[in-house]
Amino acid sequence: MTCNTLLETLDTLPEDVPLVFATPEGEIGDGYHVTELKLAHVTGIDCGARMNTWSEATLQLLDGTGEGHMPAGKFAGILRQSIGKVSGLGDVPLQVEFAHDNRGKRLYRLETPEMTDGRIVIGLRDTRAHCKPALDMKTALGSSAGCCGSGAAESADCCQ
Numbered sequence: 001m002t003c004n005t006l007l008e009t010l011d012t013l014p015e016d017v018p019l020v021f022a023t024p025e026g027e028i029g030d031g032y033h034v035t036e037l038k039l040a041h042v043t044g045i046d047c048g049a050r051m052n053t054w055s056e057a058t059l060q061l062l063d064g065t066g067e068g069h070m071p072a073g074k075f076a077g078i079l080r081q082s083i084g085k086v087s088g089l090g091d092v093p094l095q096v097e098f099a100h101d102n103r104g105k106r107l108y109r110l111e112t113p114e115m116t117d118g119r120i121v122i123g124l125r126d127t128r129a130h131c132k133p134a135l136d137m138k139t140a141l142g143s144s145a146g147c148c149g150s151g152a153a154e155s156a157d158c159c160q
Helices: 003-010 072-085 132-141
Strands: 019-023 033-045 051-062 094-098 106-110 114-116 119-126
Touching: 003 072, 019 094, 033 072
Parallel strands: 019 119, 051 094
Antiparallel strands: 033 051, 094 106, 106 119, 114 119
16 A cells, blocks of 8 residues: 555545554554654665665554544645655655554554444554565465475465
8 A cells, every 4th residue: 555545545434533553463552643644765675685776665653642533634744745845755655653651663555444333443463574586486486385496395474
């Protein structure tokens, strides 16, 4: 999901209802705060010694302690303003940095917002490390391939 696709979805939903983020451990505390939206341009080298560059966006949320959940329209306004000021922010994959009780910040992927019980809920699912060479081989060959181009059988968690 990108900031643009999130905004497009939110624009189809009521703007005056609470927007709630929920991890597998539970919902974000009401009164949460959007601390920043950032755009990063990354250069990396993978375990197969391949160079790669990409851009990614991160939404950082501070867990709340009251005051009610932010209305969807206010959150959409923050997204819209940020996309307008940071060139390219809206078009790249978006992840969320968050931790319940603001301890041990983790990265999450966003699920599609859904209306549930008079609220808009955005599920946050865990992210995982993965081996890019093995993913590429799995895609090219249509079956499991070894991590790092080694030809060894990948573990069950390697590329899930």
